Amino acid sequence: MAALDWDGWTLHVAKLARLREQEDIAQWIDVAAGPDAIVAINASFTVHTSTRPASLAAELRNRGFRRGEKMEAKGGGRHRIEVSLAAAFVQLFQVKPTRSLRGLLPRLPVSELRGIPADQLDAVLCAYLAAHWWFWGRARNDVLGDSKTGYIVVPQRHTPESKLADLREEYKGEPFDESHLDADPMLQFQKWFSEARTAAIHEPNAMTLATAAKDGQPSARIVLLKDVKENNFVFYTNYGSRKGRELAANPRAALVYYWPELGRQVRITGRVKKTTRAESERYFHTRPRGAQLGAWASRQSSIIADRGTLERRTQKLDAKYAGKPIPLPPDWGGYRLYPDSIEFWQGRLNRLHDRLRYMKERGGRWKIERLAP
Ligand SMILES: Cc1cc2nc3c(=O)[nH]c(=O)nc-3n(C[C@H](O)[C@H](O)[C@H](O)COP(=O)(O)O)c2cc1C
Numbered sequence: 001m002a003a004l005d006w007d008g009w010t011l012h013v014a015k016l017a018r019l020r021e022q023e024d025i026a027q028w029i030d031v032a033a034g035p036d037a038i039v040a041i042n043a044s045f046t047v048h049t050s051t052r053p054a055s056l057a058a059e060l061r062n063r064g065f066r067r068g069e070k071m072e073a074k075g076g077g078r079h080r081i082e083v084s085l086a087a088a089f090v091q092l093f094q095v096k097p098t099r100s101l102r103g104l105l106p107r108l109p110v111s112e113l114r115g116i117p118a119d120q121l122d123a124v125l126c127a128y129l130a131a132h133w134w135f136w137g138r139a140r141n142d143v144l145g146d147s148k149t150g151y152i153v154v155p156q157r158h159t160p161e162s163k164l165a166d167l168r169e170e171y172k173g174e175p176f177d178e179s180h181l182d183a184d185p186m187l188q189f190q191k192w193f194s195e196a197r198t199a200a201i202h203e204p205n206a207m208t209l210a211t212a213a214k215d216g217q218p219s220a221r222i223v224l225l226k227d228v229k230e231n232n233f234v235f236y237t238n239y240g241s242r243k244g245r246e247l248a249a250n251p252r253a254a255l256v257y258y259w260p261e262l263g264r265q266v267r268i269t270g271r272v273k274k275t276t277r278a279e280s281e282r283y284f285h286t287r288p289r290g291a292q293l294g295a296w297a298s299r300q301s302s303i304i305a306d307r308g309t310l311e312r313r314t315q316k317l318d319a320k321y322a323g324k325p326i327p328l329p330p331d332w333g334g335y336r337l338y339p340d341s342i343e344f345w346q347g348r349l350n351r352l353h354d355r356l357r358y359m360k361e362r363g364g365r366w367k368i369e370r371l372a373p
Pocket residue numbers: 203206219220221222223224225235236237238241242243244300301
């Protein structure tokens with residue numbers, strides 16, 4: 001048997017045990033399973049003992065678990081789950097809902113699996129599977145069986161053969177309405193950004209930057225957000241690059257974030273201004289030496305003969321600046337994007353998403369409007 005604990009974004013193996021008697025199992029659950037635990041029971045559900053011939057399921061029900069008939073009505077609720085491995089089914093029991101876990105994926109660090117005895121690894125993986133079910137529900141799992149026989153939960157996999165048109169997610173974010181909004185969109189952004197960081201999203205600061213050439217042709221690419229001030233977003237790049245040239249001709253730009261684990265998107269439009277050279281210098285010198293050399297070696301967006309050209313140039317620069325600080329290249333630096341609109345998009349069920357947009361009015365006030373999804 002295995003109990004996994006949930007700390008907000010990762011599952012941890014909390015307790016492992018080899019128990020046969022129903023009484024022992026029930027007691028162990030009392031001790032091992034806090035309100036946030038996911039428990040795998042590596043034994044049949046109906047364990048008859050001399051003292052108490054009731055089924056373990058009934059025993060668990062007495063201890064506050066509810067049978068899995070309610071599993072469709074999961075909503076945003078919290079589940080305590082037992083997994084019966086021997087019977088190869090998963091039983092779910094609903095406990096009181098909590099709202100603190102929205103948008104987070106159950107992750108089980110591989111390092112925790114090392115050192116677990118082989119005969120208990122199954123129980124851990126089974127509990128993990130239950131967590132997968134608990135988080136994704138039917139949207140991402142095939143569920144076989146019923147509440148009488150129990151359930152087999154099989155996580156769906158999207159194979160390369162599956163049709164592109166069939167790739168779709170159900171977004172199950174919590175309601176996001178006007179009452180949740182800060183009057184200042186930058187503070188609202190900071191809030192969502194910090195939630196994206198807490199959710200351990202990989203590179204939450206990666207954003208799509210769209211620019212447009214003078215003739216109206218748009219182009220987009222990913223850049224990294226490096227700072228947020230009270231009224232602007234900062235990123236760094238090469239001023240001679242395609243984006244740099246486009247921004248010189250047309251300072252209007254757009255930024256887009258997508259944080260899939262939270263089912264959220266943020267869209268920003270505005271105008272850019274270059275950071276001062278002193279600011280760019282300060283940031284440039286925080287970059288690793290290799291990245292500093294790279295900024296000198298690469299005339300970003302220009303055509304080069306081959307990779308060797310780039311590597312030889314970097315080697316030369318490496319030798320030139322050996323033991324010395326690397327100066328800021330003249331065509332490298334930052335931009336601040338000053339927003340005139342920011343839209344917060346929260347994915348919801350059935351594509352009825354929440355979209356709330358701030359528009360800057362004359363005088364600098366922000367007007368908030370809801371848009372149809
Ligand atoms: C995750 C990620 C982060 C990136 N961050 C930056 C960045 O901060 N600055 C930058 O100039 N390019 C960054 N790039 C590279 C750009 O996407 C792009 O290739 C490059 O800036 C040239 O774009 P351009 O030719 O349109 O100017 C990043 C790419 C990725 C995938």
